[in-house]
Amino acid sequence: MNIAIFGGSFDPVHIGHEMIINKLSHLSYINKLIVVPTYLNPFKKKYLIDPEDRFKILDHMYRKNKNILISDFEINRNESTPSIITVEHFKSLYNPKKIYLVIGSDNLRTLHLWDNFEKLNKLVEFIVVNRDGYEVKNDIIQFKTINMNINISSSSLRDKLDIKYIPKKIQKKVTDIWNKELKKL
Template sequence: MDTIALFGGSFDPPHIGHEAIVKALSEFKDIDKVIVVPTFLNPFKSQFYAPASLRVKWLKEIFSDYNNVEVSEYEVLQEKKVPTIQTVKHLLKSYKKIYLVIGADNLASLHEWNRYNELRDLVTFIVVPRDGIEISQEFLRLNIDEKVSSTKLREEIEISKLPKKCAKEIYNFYTE
């Protein structure tokens, strides 16, 4: 197992769009394993809603039936904001090639990521379309048709947009 897809994010809450991305990645012939890495706190955010330990629990439950998916607690265990470059360098100790999965909404600020030029040299980006944002040919594209956002779900939670495995628990957390 030499090649992984690193799919990081807040997952606050995890939703069917995240699940669809992991499912599509796990069927990608060049990827041996998908590693889902929830943040302790996103480097571009000042707070989280669900505690990191709860988001990890949900993700482990959601992806428990996937053979080639691992939920990593690496960033959560740091108990601080962790730049993607740090996680990539940590994973490169165990894997030869990393595909880094991001949403197209991150493209405009990608140059602001910590040590972006170094990161760009270490990974191959896979970009998931969002909000009609154009994706340059320099990036691989992963077409997913789920139009759902964690931010919008926190504003108006819809149980149908949550992964079935723990939908009720997630729903209850964000409505209490």
């Protein structure tokens, strides 16, 4: 069995994430796609939408797809979790033939700074999702590329609270959560 791990803040989940997950779930060399919302991204200091709410939204979107697992592994750790810990967890859980780790092309230039990068690089093959404005080349790793060219980011959505980039299936849930979180500020 080959697995792919797609981690991220998903704060909020947007149509770009939806497109990436759908594309990954149809790749013939991936048997199971594991989507892992973070408790807190190791490179960020806070989140807008609670980790449990992000998990519930993703689970709502994909619970009927048996080839996609939405995992609360990092959320249950209740702390920022480096990718190496997540990869080792799923390696021991599934004992896969191959592990793919999905990252955005914007992560390529700082990938060597990730915790235990050398070990991570030996355990996985990277799949890099191409995003407008980022060059997809790197001398450090070998990787597969998925060309999505989606010019959207969760951080810009949080700043503008622009619901049109949220998948229709979850727009009401995300709007309700945004409104609840904004009242806390």
